[in-house]
Amino acid sequence: MSDAIPTIAAAARLIAAKELSPVELTRACLARVHALDGELHAFVHLTEERALAEARAAERAIMASRPAGPLHGIPIGLKDIVDTKDIPTTCGSKFLQDNIPDTDATCAEKLAAAGTVLMGKLTTHEFADGGPSFDLPAPPARNPWNTEHFTAGSSSGTGAGVAAGLILGGIGTDTGGSIRGPAALCGIAGIKPTYGLVSRAGVAPAAYSLDHIGPMAWTAEDCALMLQVLAGHDPHDPASASRPIPDYTALLGSGIKGLKIGVIHHFHEVDHKVSEGTQRGIDAALATFRDLGAELREVQLSPLQDWAACGSLISITERAAAYEEWSRTRLGDFSERMRSRLILGALVSGVDYVQAVRRRRELRAELQQAMAGLDVVLTATQPAEAAKIDAVPKWDLFDKPGFTMPFNVAGYPAISVCAGFGAGGLPVAVQLVGKPFQEPILFGVADAFEKATPYRSQRPALVSTRTAA
Amino acid sequence: MPSDIDDAALDYLLARAGLSLTAEQKVELKTVYAGIAAMAERVRKPRGRMAEPAHGYGFAEEDLP
Numbered sequence: 315m316s317d318a319i320p321t322i323a324a325a326a327r328l329i330a331a332k333e334l335s336p337v338e339l340t341r342a343c344l345a346r347v348h349a350l351d352g353e354l355h356a357f358v359h360l361t362e363e364r365a366l367a368e369a370r371a372a373e374r375a376i377m378a379s380r381p382a383g384p385l386h387g388i389p390i391g392l393k394d395i396v397d398t399k400d401i402p403t404t405c406g407s408k409f410l411q412d413n414i415p416d417t418d419a420t421c422a423e424k425l426a427a428a429g430t431v432l433m434g435k436l437t438t439h440e441f442a443d444g445g446p447s448f449d450l451p452a453p454p455a456r457n458p459w460n461t462e463h464f465t466a467g468s469s470s471g472t473g474a475g476v477a478a479g480l481i482l483g484g485i486g487t488d489t490g491g492s493i494r495g496p497a498a499l500c501g502i503a504g505i506k507p508t509y510g511l512v513s514r515a516g517v518a519p520a521a522y523s524l525d526h527i528g529p530m531a532w533t534a535e536d537c538a539l540m541l542q543v544l545a546g547h548d549p550h551d552p553a554s555a556s557r558p559i560p561d562y563t564a565l566l567g568s569g570i571k572g573l574k575i576g577v578i579h580h581f582h583e584v585d586h587k588v589s590e591g592t593q594r595g596i597d598a599a600l601a602t603f604r605d606l607g608a609e610l611r612e613v614q615l616s617p618l619q620d621w622a623a624c625g626s627l628i629s630i631t632e633r634a635a636a637y638e639e640w641s642r643t644r645l646g647d648f649s650e651r652m653r654s655r656l657i658l659g660a661l662v663s664g665v666d667y668v669q670a671v672r673r674r675r676e677l678r679a680e681l682q683q684a685m686a687g688l689d690v691v692l693t694a695t696q697p698a699e700a701a702k703i704d705a706v707p708k709w710d711l712f713d714k715p716g717f718t719m720p721f722n723v724a725g726y727p728a729i730s731v732c733a734g735f736g737a738g739g740l741p742v743a744v745q746l747v748g749k750p751f752q753e754p755i756l757f758g759v760a761d762a763f764e765k766a767t768p769y770r771s772q773r774p775a776l777v778s779t780r781t782a783a
Numbered sequence: 784m785p786s787d788i789d790d791a792a793l794d795y796l797l798a799r800a801g802l803s804l805t806a807e808q809k810v811e812l813k814t815v816y817a818g819i820a821a822m823a824e825r826v827r828k829p830r831g832r833m834a835e836p837a838h839g840y841g842f843a844e845e846d847l848p
Contacts, residue, residue: 523837523838549845552843619825620825620826622822623821623822623823623825623826624825624826626822627819627822627823627826630819634800638800638801641800641801641802642800642801642802645802645803645804653808654808654811657797657800657802657804657808657812658812658815658819659800660796660797660799660800660802660812661788661796661812661816661819662819662823663823666784666823666826668836669823669826669827670826671836671837671838672826672830672834672835672836672837673825673826673828674836674837674838675834675835675836675837676828676830676834678837709815709818711818712815712818712819712821712822713818
């Protein structure tokens with residue numbers, strides 16, 4: 315097979331045409347894992363034998379008939395807070411070093427049923443918070459575009475693994491930006507779907523009412539293919555939505571002429587001014603959307619700081635509740651960064667929490683009103699290119715509000731797509747936000763952007779330099 | 784909510800939360816208290832007592848006998 319790393323969509327077409335063997339595809343991913351992961355640390359647990367067995371089984375089934383769907387025979391990875399039957403699930407924590415679940419999380423079960431090849435479990439910040447941490451059992455993942463730099467988190471291994479082609483797609487989770495942040499800094503696509511669309515059952519909580527599960531892959535189209543399998547009602551998740559599941563690829567390639575895109579300029583130009591490289595990426599993206607025939611409108615929302623305060627108070631409190639028992643009895647066993655986040659819970663009163671949840675209703679209504687007459691809105695995903703991994707500030711949440719939390723607060727779907735390269739050749743991104751359960755429109759816009767720009771043709775240099783024969 | 788916190792108040796909150804912190808951890812926590820206080824202030828708006836929170840309590844189909 316070619317040395318080029320295929321997208322899921324391209325691999326699926328070749329597999330369906332019996333021009334690409336799932337075994338060959340899996341071996342190519344494994345070769346990249348062996349060549350690169352000693353430096354990237356994307357995997358905490360590689361399931362090589364299982365992956366090859368699953369790839370062989372997929373190949374047999376496909377040769378005997380045809381693929382069960384576009385994910386059949388595709389190598390993927392799961393963030394290590396996703397329960398996997400008979401496979402260690404450590405949540406990146408000392409607490410769960412010996413934890414081997416006896417059931418799969420719903421999302422793992424669905425991907426397995428679709429015929430994916432599980433390559434292993436991917437690095438995460440401890441219980442999907444804090445990080446990067448150097449005092450955990452496994453080292454933090456590093457950015458394939460420059461391994462001296464951070465991936466963002468907490469779905470750090472998924473971001474690094476997809477960007478470097480160790481896997482073609484993976485699962486991330488997102489409580490305040492943990493899918494979209496690593497997607498942005500690693501130069502890939504990642505979507506936080508509408509709250510409730512993908513089951514959280516079997517996935518370790520970070521903050522119950524803000525937690526989302528979603529796909530990360532090289533392109534928006536690949537994310538759509540994965541979401542098709544992941545979405546759906548699950549009675550084991552009390553927040554699971556019961557709605558018909560549309561075709562998430564329905565609007566791919568149909569163009570975006572006449573679509574209305576709102577731009578929340580004040581988020582990234584006033585409330586938290588982004589880096590020059592990121593601003594250039596946003597400006598170029600807006601020009602691309604205009605060229606594609608979209609209409610751009612200005613959108614004004616409450617200051618980013620209001621959204622951050624609301625989301626942070628909810629997140630801090632729900633996390634402190636989830637991990638209260640261990641905080642009281644074994645606080646010293648958490649990583650320093652996770653511990654620091656957990657103890658913030660002592661400073662938030664019950665009334666503060668309820669006021670935050672009352673504010674949440676107001677903010678969601680505000681976004682709903684602002685998006686009336688619009689198809690999507692756009693802002694930054696990250697404030698700047700990836701920082702050096704040893705220079706990531708610990709307390710950013712107080713003075714530099716993130717661009718992703720507003721859409722966890724609202725529960726609206728949001729995707730990050732690569733918008734070019736900034737300082738040091740590191741990726742920059744834009745974030746597109748859709749209305750609840752309107753992921754097909756979001757994918758259509760993201761896909762049109764990716765196809766109109768050259769950024770999907772460039773992989774991190776280390777992929778070619780370190781894997782050359 | 785005051786923007787700083789004294790040692791006695793912090794000790795009370797930590798004891799109430801059941802947390803046992805080192806002196807160093809307490810010092811760090813005091814340095815970020817103002818950030819939490821500012822957030823708590825930001826979510827308070829003049830909204831009146833009837834304004835409901837986003838998270839409602841209710842019955843799903845499967846909760847009904």
